[in-house]
Amino acid sequence: MSKVYILGGAQTDFERNWTKEGKSMVALLKEAVVDGLTDAGLTFDDIKSLNRENRIACFVGNFIAEKYVDQGHLGAFLTEVNPAFYGVPSARYEAACASSSVAIDAAATKIRAEEYDVAIVVGWELMKTVESRVGGDYLGRAAYYDKEGRGIDLPFPKLFGKLADETLKKYPELDEKRYMDALAKICVLNYENAKRNPLAQTRKWFMSYEQASARNTETNPLVGGRLSVSDCSQVTDGAAVVVLCSDRYIDERGYKGKAIIKGYGHRTAPLLFDKKMADNEYSEYVLPWTRQAVLDAYKRAGLNVDDIDVFETHDCFTSSEYAAISAFGLTEPGKEYEAVEAGLIAFDGKKPINPSGGLIGCGHPVGASGARMLLDLNKQVTGTAGGYQIKGAKNVIMLNIGGSATTNYVFIVGAE
Amino acid sequence: MNIRTVIVIGVTGTMGANIAGIFASFGNAKVYCVGRDIEKVKKMIPRIVKSVKADAICHNLIPADFSMLDSCVADSDLIFESSKEDLAVKAEIATRVGRFMKPTAVSGTGSSGLSITTIAECYPEKLRHRFFGIHMFNPPYTLPLCELSTTKYSDMGVKDELKQYLKTVLHRTVVEVKDSPAFLGNRIGFQLINEAAQYAENYKDNGGIDYIDALLGSFTGRTMAPLTTSDFVGLDVHKAIVDNIYANTFDYNHETFVLPEFIQKLVKDGKLGRKSGGGLYQRLSYENGLARQTVYDINTGLYRDVIPYVFPFADKMKRRIEEGDYQMAFERLVDNHSQEAEICLSFLLKYIIYSLYAAKEVGYDITAADDVMATGFNWCPPLAMYQALNTVADVPELIKTRLPEICQKVDVDHLLTDVKPSKYDYRIYFKSGRKIG
Incomplete structure (x- = not known):
């Protein structure tokens, strides 16, 4: 079995609106792939020669281009990026907002199994092609659409609003005000962190604790139960590319200091939100399968939470980041607010979550977010995160979820 | 503090x-x-x-x-x-x-x-x-x-x-x-905008305002075409800026700050642009919900429908940009010798040179010009523009062959020694202006 190395990668600027720029999905793929390959030190000629020996493959993560841009068969689209991709095995992977994590998993598996030496992962989504209510309806297909999405205005904010309700219900000793306060602080941390990230969607936006706490106002309307706009990540356009490789390839090139994927976890919880909640009855965790995916990753990596220096989580909503805090093992379940209040997860805290800004700060082009997280993990471990670098990051973890925490993907990246 | x-x-x-x-x-x-x-x-x-x-x-x-x-x-x-x-x-x-x-x-x-x-x-x-x-x-x-x-x-x-x-x-x-008239952003930006207005006057028989805007549109590295920008900020503001620069500075571009007569007249008539319901352009809305975009015809002094110009070079550039093939788009621009392509390219090259010049005079560093144009105008900043065009041509050579009269007025070689890689990504600024899907 080979180790799985990260050669490099790139993401597009998540502030960009490709529809306003009048650019197609092919333009998005071209920019992201060219930048990603450049960062990974790969040329199109390298791809051609690797492909002659069937040593390279591509793994495309995307949720629902069929709706947003009327296009399927997405794996084949790399041939439109450059003729070097003619003949290169390539397919699309899908698991809602965890789509690019499935692509990463497939790519890593092929590397580990020594079937390919180089794997290019491309996660992308174009979402600004439609207005927000139409897009919100499309996203309803990440839930059980007929039962939880169809005909419902903005179904996902409502589902994660219910997660907030369920969290309060599960931990009766948790004070509602304290909980909502923690959610507001989570929002503010992500916005603050995004200010250091030159590719984050919200880097110019204003957010403050006062604004995040003032829910149900004209500029911060409620969108799902007790959650307001400030509790939500925003849809955007974007792509992220990560190039993985085998130890054989590392030896051939003589590379040193590349990060490796040390472990992963992948668990699928009941699809329906109500079943998911009924299923947690005997667990201390509100999202037990999310917790299990984290435990699986720790086990595979031979690490535990004490070894982890940076956390990138799937804060599609503040309520999901809140649940992730205990899922990572940073606090006891039900005591997540402690980590928020004590500054543990702040940028300068001992266990920073989302130094990149996370989904709330960076923006959430759903099919790209998993690959974007892996890219950020790699930046942290290799000391190339620039303004949002956490000093001395050795082992780092990401949690990427699809649907209402249905698909749960965790990867741990670290120095070799 | x-x-x-x-x-x-x-x-x-x-x-x-x-x-x-x-x-x-x-x-x-x-x-x-x-x-x-x-x-x-x-x-x-x-x-x-x-x-x-x-x-x-x-x-x-x-x-x-x-x-x-x-x-x-x-x-x-x-x-x-x-x-x-x-x-x-x-x-x-x-x-x-x-x-x-x-x-x-x-x-x-x-x-x-x-x-x-x-x-x-x-x-x-x-x-x-x-x-x-x-x-x-x-x-x-x-x-x-x-x-x-x-x-x-x-x-x-x-x-x-x-x-x-x-x-x-x-x-x-x-x-x-420096404490210099209009500072740096408006000096560079309104040089281009006002020269575009002068060109509109010179080319009024080709259509004038909408003709010039059509060949300096969003596919040339900006969100809004230059005369549309003027209409948006207000012709009175445009006039105040260029009059101030004209009266208080003197450089090789001095004459390009002379406000064209037709804008003088529009300002005098209170037609200040979007904020006064009409200026260079006028949007006419009807009760049935339909709207017409009209433009001031310099020849007749009347508003007429905007002409949907199709210039072969621009059309090809837009198609290339839509697909993310920027180099091919710039090749179309550099290789095409129609009047429109030549005007368009000359504006982009003049913009680079004047930015280098103004950065020296008004700023403290060439990156100042990049910062002001990117973050104040949302235009492809000059150093990024240089890089963009340099992917298909030798820009200094291009300047010499396309702009001999400018080269006589100003030491271009000296200015070009300041060129360095831009921290801005030129791809973001070139837009196809085409509807996707």
Whole structure:
């Protein structure tokens, strides 16, 4: 079995609106792939020669281009990026907002199994092609659409609003005000962190604790139960590319200091939100399968939470980041607010979550977010995160979820 | 620099209002919003809140009028004057501010049409060192550029602290510029815009305004075509900027700052652009919901429908940009020798040269030109434009062959020695203008 190395990668600027720029999905793929390959030190000629020996493959993560841009068969689209991709095995992977994590998993598996030496992962989504209510309806297909999405205005904010309700219900000793306060602080941390990230969607936006706490106002309307706009990540356009490789390839090139994927976890919880909640009855965790995916990753990596220096989580909503805090093992379940209040997860805290800004700060082009997280993990471990670098990051973890925490993907990246 | 309380004088203007929003939000400062008519000021508060999309700043905004000016000034750590571009008005304000300003406070003006030094001299001598030009762009929430200028009186230590505050607290892209007419962004931007207007006059038989806009559209590295931009900011503003530059500077581009006669006339007739319901363009809406975009025809003096020009070079560029093939798009531009392609390319090359020139004269570093154009205009900044064109051609060579008359007027070789890689990505600025899907 080979180790799985990260050669490099790139993401597009998540502030960009490709529809306003009048650019197609092919333009998005071209920019992201060219930048990603450049960062990974790969040329199109390298791809051609690797492909002659069937040593390279591509793994495309995307949720629902069929709706947003009327296009399927997405794996084949790399041939439109450059003729070097003619003949290169390539397919699309899908698991809602965890789509690019499935692509990463497939790519890593092929590397580990020594079937390919180089794997290019491309996660992308174009979402600004439609207005927000139409897009919100499309996203309803990440839930059980007929039962939880169809005909419902903005179904996902409502589902994660219910997660907030369920969290309060599960931990009766948790004070509602304290909980909502923690959610507001989570929002503010992500916005603050995004200010250091030159590719984050919200880097110019204003957010403050006062604004995040003032829910149900004209500029911060409620969108799902007790959650307001400030509790939500925003849809955007974007792509992220990560190039993985085998130890054989590392030896051939003589590379040193590349990060490796040390472990992963992948668990699928009941699809329906109500079943998911009924299923947690005997667990201390509100999202037990999310917790299990984290435990699986720790086990595979031979690490535990004490070894982890940076956390990138799937804060599609503040309520999901809140649940992730205990899922990572940073606090006891039900005591997540402690980590928020004590500054543990702040940028300068001992266990920073989302130094990149996370989904709330960076923006959430759903099919790209998993690959974007892996890219950020790699930046942290290799000391190339620039303004949002956490000093001395050795082992780092990401949690990427699809649907209402249905698909749960965790990867741990670290120095070799 | 600890700025807890700010006074913005002239908050009933768009710029003053939006800047009050920036201080109240990112700065989390208590902001006295001062205007001559308190009722008008009160009406502005919801607009200020909306400009930064945050109801939470409401409690930071305190409406006031000139009768309260003295006490508000005395309470403020930073005084920002955004009154009308009239020296008599600004002098009167400066005198009052000078009387009540705390010795530790900082004062600034948003003026870009008057000399900062002259305004500084309206302050008592002992306060002049704490006065600066703080010029932001509209709307500041999306355009983070802030041109900071000093005078011979300025205390550089205070300037550094102020700069730090503007950068780290208010999240501005701060560019230090000299106290020169219109500063740097508008000098470069309105050179191009006004020359485009002159070309519209010269090519009025080809269509004029919409003809020139069609060949300098978003596919040439900007959000809005130049004459549409002029219409958007207002022809009176356009006139004030170029008249000021023409009267008070003298460089190789001097004649390109002469306002064309047709704009003079439109301004005189009160047709100031979008804000007055018509200027270079006029949008006609009908009761049945339909709308027509019309344009001022320089030949006839009447508005007519905008012509949907199709220039082969532009059409090909747009198709290439849509697919992300930027190099191929630039090849179309450089290899095509139609009148339209040649005008278009000459504008882009002249823009690079004038940016290099103006950065030397008004800025302190060539990257200043890049910062102002990217963050104040949303145009592909000059160094990035150089890089973009350099992917398909030798830009210095191109300048020599395409712009021999400019090369005679200015030492292009010398200017080009300043060229270095841009920190901006040119791809973001070139838009296809085409509808996707």
